[in-house]
Amino acid sequence: MPLVPQHIKDLIPYKAGKSIEELHKEYNPQRIVKLASNENPMGPSPKALEAMHNSLNFLNRYPNPSSIDLREALAKRFDVKIENVITGHGSEGIMSVIMRTFLLDDEEALTSEGTFIGFRVLAQSRGINLKMVPLKNYRIDLIAIAENITAKTKIIYLANPNNPTGTIFTVKEFLEFKEKVPANVLVILDEAYFEFCSGDPVYPDSMKYRLDNVITLRTYSKAYGLAGIRIGYGFAHHELINNLMKVKLPFEPSITAQVAGLAAMKDQEFLDTYLRINREGIQILYKLFEETGIKYIESYANFVTIILDSEERVNKLNNDLLKQGVIVRPLKAFGISNAIRINTGLPDEMDYFVKVFKKVF
Ligand SMILES: Cc1ncc(COP(=O)(O)O)c(C=O)c1O
DSSP, rough: OOTTTTTHHTTTOOOOOOHHHHHHHOOSSSEEESSSOOOOOOOOHHHHHHHHHHGGGTSSSSEEEEOOHHHHHHHHHHHHGGGEEESHHHHHHHHHHHHHHHTTTTTTEEEEEESOOHHHHHHHTTTOOEEEOOOTTOOOOOOHHTTOOTTTTTEEEEEEEOOOOOOOOOHHHHHHHHHTTTTTTTEEEEOGGGGGGTTOOSSSSEEEOOTEEEEEEEESSSSSOOOTTTOEEEEHHHHHHHHHHHSSSSSSHHHHHHHHHHHTTHHHHHHHHHHHHHHHHHHHHHHHHHHHHHHEEEESSSEEEEOOOOOOHHHHHHHHHHHHTOEEEOOGGOOOOTTEEEEEHHHHHHHHHHHHHHOOO
């Protein structure tokens, strides 16, 4: 296959967790509870559903290429100008546009090990050199990341809270870090889970620290239950946004995704309910792991990661759970082969998970 460049041949693609359909085929369990992809278990916001439904009559038309209504609403909500806002095909879609817009072939990207795999895949598909700094105590090590910046570093990717560890770096750590980043290095602050911890005073909500070389990415996939329609948004200096808008696909995101985002934003009741369900779910998981003597990482997101003795223990527990219809996420692909990530579910899903976990562990 001489047409395929070597870096694409070598690329290890993102592999999503096991799907409900796959589990049905494999074990056909009586009940399936999926706690593997950090999705919202409530379904989409009813307001978003209604808006999406109404949009179907207009699918013969192309979408507004600038997502004007949604960007205007986001600008108003977060107190910036519309020129500072971009929307995309999920936050990962915007990340892909960033990688196409700013990187030259001989430039490098820098991130942590044990973080969101999507960034690694995008960097490697672009054929550039990607440096990954080890986690420290399962947390992103901003000091070590700053020490690894070189003249070639162009983009630094940081997920806060981090997936799959659920940890954050603090205001103090971020303020010290930002002083060490040259102005010509772009920092992607991926805040896909910010809704789950935005009230915490130690969490550095990047919208409070507007910096010209920082792009904030956020999503409707998690807190708003819209992972399937693919809608995310980002904030940055107007010059960065202006150039990203030139490179993005003209009609991304779709009409249905744009109206879903707009309606979901107005559904505060839905968001509040989910945040409460999530807080309760996190406490249920902590209690379960304390009772069963399992090491877990304290989480600022909608999932908890547990640490077991070995990869074998992970595989056995995972298989035993699957047979009972519970899907969780072993973290080998994230580079933490002795860990499993479990997201929170609805109250009766949590009851089922606790029952099954106690039985198989
Ligand atoms: C840290 C992080 N960023 C981005 C994403 C992808 O979000 P989206 O669905 O908006 O592309 C995920 C999804 O798991 C994530 O965990």
